[in-house]
Amino acid sequence: NTFPINKTAGGEVTVNADLAPVEIPNPPVITLENIYFEYDKSNITKEAAFELDKIVETMKQYPDVIVMVKSHTDNRGTDQYNMSLSNRRAKSTVQYIISKGIG
Template structure:
């Protein structure tokens, strides 16, 4: 699943060579905070390395791990497995080079 989604990103970045992307990886709140911070950093690094391995120049992609600091769903009162899964995600921000639309 993840490789398929990243391959779509690579296709877009290949089509629009001016795009510069920043990837942010997040975890759910289960587990120690320090562990989750490290896990999200490793996921971000792996994402960046994957995109570079597909031929995208390293100057066009960067990444950061946010751990459990920015949940999509607040689980302080408890969450279902599905809600925890939503908090485990990667997001991609266009830093520069967005194509102009007509």
């Protein structure tokens, strides 16, 4: 469902949104291997592409499915740098899926 949200001057705003779950009859189970990135990089490797293609194929069959992408880093580097790298990796993953026709 959709509903309008008014503009604010900033700060924290709480929005209560009642959501109804989307039910998929006999939902598919997708088993992925861990997706690893090269040290200090966010590009999708050949191995990662193979795993992500499993998601792409499922999303083509079930276009209403929503996938949440999260990414992590190791503990090398500062917290701020690792957060930035993690965000770049997640965005790279989403871009890969979009580039395969999911949007």
